[in-house]
Amino acid sequence: MLDGKNIIGYDRTQRGSVTFRTINPVLNKENDTLFYEASEEEVEQAVSLAQKAARFYSETTHGDRAAFLKAIADEIMALGEDLIEIYCKESGLPEGRAKGERSRTVNQLKLCAELLDEGSFVEASIDTAMPDREPNPRVDLRKMMVPLGPVAVFGASNFPLAYSSAGGDTASALAAGCPVIVKGHPMHAGTGSMVSSAIISAAKKSGMPEGVFSHLNSKGHAVGEALVKHSQIKAVGFTGSHGGGRALFNMAAEREEPIPVFAEMGSVNPVVFLPEILKKEKEKWAKTLAGSVTLGSGQFCTNPGIMMGIKGSELEQFAEILTDEILNISPSSMLHPDIAGKYEEGKKMMHSQKGTAVVAEWKEKTEPNVGRQAILKVSASEFMENPKLHQEVFGPFSLLVECLNIEDLERSVALLEGQLTASIIGTSDELRGYDFLIGLLRDRVGRLIFNGVPTGVEVCASMHHGGPYPATTDSRFTAVGHDAIKRWLRPVCYQNCPDELLPVALQNANPLQLLRRVDGALTQSKI
Structure with a gap:
């Protein structure tokens, strides 16, 4: 109780004398x-x-x-x-x-x-x-x-x-x-x-x-x-x-x-589309991105807040399908009235930036505190000139950046701040041809995703959930x-310490059977 x-x-x-209550955002009370x-x-x-x-x-x-x-x-x-x-x-x-x-x-x-x-x-x-x-x-x-x-x-x-x-x-x-x-x-x-x-x-x-x-x-x-x-x-x-x-x-x-x-x-977790993949799988990726952007009303640190691709008919068709997919998903409640309010402020800020246009936006009336999804688009030239367009909007929002060519795409990626993740979507053949772009993305993230979306963080030994500043304060962790x-650990060196005074992990007999580096070689053997 x-x-x-x-x-x-x-x-x-x-x-203490200060008291407060939590809020049920669905009931708004x-x-x-x-x-x-x-x-x-x-x-x-x-x-x-x-x-x-x-x-x-x-x-x-x-x-x-x-x-x-x-x-x-x-x-x-x-x-x-x-x-x-x-x-x-x-x-x-x-x-x-x-x-x-x-x-x-x-x-x-x-x-x-x-x-x-x-x-x-x-x-x-x-x-x-x-x-x-x-x-x-x-x-x-x-x-x-x-x-x-x-x-x-x-x-x-x-x-x-x-x-x-x-x-x-x-x-x-x-x-x-x-x-x-x-x-x-x-x-x-x-x-x-x-x-x-x-x-x-x-x-x-x-x-x-x-x-x-x-x-x-x-x-x-x-x-x-x-x-x-x-x-x-x-x-x-x-x-x-x-x-x-x-x-x-x-x-x-x-x-x-x-x-x-x-x-x-936080992070905007850019998703980069290579040209050939949208010719073959635009429907699949539009549906996948719509689900990722709106998952949990967009309230994930790995929400895909920016999408990038080469301007042309394939990207236009992708955007049209994305519009249908994202507007078929019913908006859901956000965590708190304050978060819902800041989300609406973030959307307004993005709307007010030079060169932005609506791709898809939920316009129907909703209950209080519901996050109404939105996708805007902007040219790469405007994106590169305006740092405000690089900012995270915490909620079901993403910005589609239209690049004139691959060089435009690379320049846009090069201006991104540190991120938790980046995704690159492409066919097997074209992925092998974009080493430089992949390197640019790697240098800006803690997790580089191939043909997948950033939402979903597996808890396992090989996961890295961090990234260069400002995604985190220390990208090494x-x-x-x-x-x-x-x-939560720091190294301590014991010099000429008697064996019986050493921590168990460092004792000659190795009672914990740890794999230790002894005189340069990894071993579980006693000393």
């Missing part, structure tokens, strides 16, 4: 539960508990941490239909999406547990002593990754489960051995609170220290700012707007002890998959 309180360690508190924003005192208590828990938790075995993550997954599933109901009430998203996202969240936790069982993430490396080496002896050197310390995670507006309280940031940080404090998103505070209760239940059953996890309610910016500025917070995970992510990044950099902020800040854990 929801009580609107903050979850600090094993306590539930409500010391507030939900019942009153939530209490965390006070300065509650923020301090959560961080203090996390700092105290950090030393014990960082030294728990991989097996114990894996069991903890699996227990969280079980506790989330045990919430049953109550979780699905509050998710739908707070997001306006359908039941199928809620259950799918719950499965993704649970699978992320299990994936991190599998990574702990396998153990390679510690990157154990050993160079044994060479006392007789001439002219200089070599000391014994052993290196591995260790947890950073307490992490602040910001819940995302568009994924109440998969990028929020128990989402990828939390799962990977807990796997790394870092206590987590979640700054809940005010749009789905009830969903976050329920999931956080499940995490606490799992922590108690798994014997984890109090403070390994806390969940703080927040209506405005004060709680987030207090967390980022706190000297005991060692890293930040964020998924949201460019403005929000950049503000946190700057704040963290200005601390007396700067800390990393791993922020995913991913928010999805095995390597997400690397954000």
Whole structure:
């Protein structure tokens, strides 16, 4: 049962004076539960508990941490239909999406547990002593990754489960051995609170220290700012707007002890059509793109916000079919009145830019907060001259850029900012003839997609969900998959340390049976 309180360690508190309610965007009215924003005192208590828990938790075995993550997954599933109901009430998203996202969240936790069982993430490396080496002896050197310390995670507006309280940031940080404090998103505070209760239940059953996890309610910016500025917070995970992510990044950099902020800040995910493919498969790709643009009312960081192709009859016919396809899809509710309002503002901004024209736009009347899809078009020359046309419009929107020739297309791609993804659509033969264009796209993205759309992010070892700035604050890291854990770790080298004092991963006997780099060779053997 929801009580609107903050979850600090094993306590539930409500010391703040600021309150708020979530909104049901489909009904366009507030939900019942009153939530209490965390006070300065509650923020301090959560961080203090996390700092105290950090030393014990960082030294728990991989097996114990894996069991903890699996227990969280079980506790989330045990919430049953109550979780699905509050998710739908707070997001306006359908039941199928809620259950799918719950499965993704649970699978992320299990994936991190599998990574702990396998153990390679510690990157154990050993160079044994060479006392007789001439002219200089070599000391014994052993290196591995260790947890950073307490992490602040910001819940995302568009994924109440998969990028929020128990989402990828939390799962990977807990796997790394870092206590987590979640700054809940005010749009789905009830969903976050329920999931956080499940995490606490799992922590108690798994014997984890109090403070390994806390969940703080927040209506405005004060709680987030207090967390980022706190000297005991060692890293930040964020998924949201460019403005929000950049503000946190700057704040963290200005601390007396700067800390990393791993922020995913949006993307327009360009889709590039080569000439021959539209001669053969324009109907297929028009239908596919219409579905991708409108999926989830366009509220994905991988929504295809820009399409590019060579101007001519084939592109014109593609646009005509795309118009029919996208207008055959009924618009759906957006996550919140504020998001719906910003989407309409974004569309108006694009409409007002020189040279833009409507390809397709839903004109019929809808219920409040529904995202009415739109496709505009513009020439490549106007696109290259106007940076505003490169901006993300968060919702079911895309801009078709008409290029005069392949050189025009390449120049347009070269001006794109960093993106999470880019897609290139072409026949097998013509893909082999566009190496330069493929290279331009690769240099601007974290995931390059061939003959596919960007929506849909597989949670697995080979996925990279990140990209050059401004898509993220650090293109070397991913928010999805095995390597997400690397954000919350740092290397430590032990020099001439007695074997019995070494971490288990670096001991001579290799009791964890890790694949380690020993004197330059990968091996599981003892030393």
